[in-house]
Amino acid sequence: MITVLVADDHPLFRKGLRALLGSMPGVSLAGEATDGKAAVELALSLKPQLVLMDLHMPGGDGLTAIRRLAALPDGPHILVVTMFEDDDSVFAALRAGARGYVLKDTDDEEMTRAILAVGHGEAIFSAAIASRIVAFFAGRPPAEPFPGLTSSERNVLQLMSRGLTNDVIAGELSLSAKTVRNYVSNVFSKLHVASRAEAIARARDAGI
The missing domain is CATH 1.10.10.10 (Winged helix-like DNA-binding domain superfamily/Winged helix DNA-binding domain)
Known part of the structure; x- marks a missing residue:
């Protein structure tokens, strides 16, 4: 049984994940958090095998939570589920310790595959994210961080x-x-x- 903690501040998205997890044999929802700080606290008490982590939440960001959880002995595997697909967010999450990265508009079939893969300790990325990673390791010059800033x-x-x-x-x-x-x-x-x-x-x- 893969136990899952959901960390996301959007109630409707959490509701959708609850429904998806409830339809998956061998998967159970351990708890829900609305920010990174609460996610760490719940992970310490509930000890889920997998955390579905949004990156940007009020009251405690996901990156800090990922770093803290990844540093724990026998800590949970972490799958980032977010709206952000820019290089900065992707590589920051991977450096912090995430094992997977998918976008919130991922369809149920792909999301299910990602949950099972990362829950079992594998690494997985949505197609858009995988193409960025491949390009990076193929030697493409890295994009300047935060191109939206003046x-x-x-x-x-x-x-x-x-x-x-x-x-x-x-x-x-x-x-x-x-x-x-x-x-x-x-x-x-x-x-x-x-x-x-x-x-x-x-x-x-x-x-x-």
Whole structure:
């Protein structure tokens, strides 16, 4: 029996996963979490074999949770189930310790295959994700991290990842404190994060 913990902040998506898991012989739902912090706490208490993890959730991001769970002795296998298919998200999740990565619009047949594969310790990726991984290892030059950021926003993120405060960043870049705050807000929005710590974690995962 594969026991599964679902970590996702969208009730309707969790409902769909509940229905799918309920239709799968040899699979049972152990519990549900709505953020990364709760996912870690539930995984420690319920000890599921598999965690279906969204990457971006308010109150605790999935990447941090993946890193914590992957570091546990005999920790659960982790299958990322998310809307994000950009290179930054994919490779950050793999570096953190995920064994699989599928998109939320994956059909039931493919999702079932992914759940069973990762639940049994295999690695699996949806077609769109697999093509990115193949291209990467075929030697394609890596895409610049976070292409949606402007050069100024990227500079601010780089200084944030070094642990500098907004006031210090303003001095480093000869900008006003208000301008830096605006850039920080833009970075949060474009990276789909809710806190400075999450932005820094994503920047470091991307090698910034």
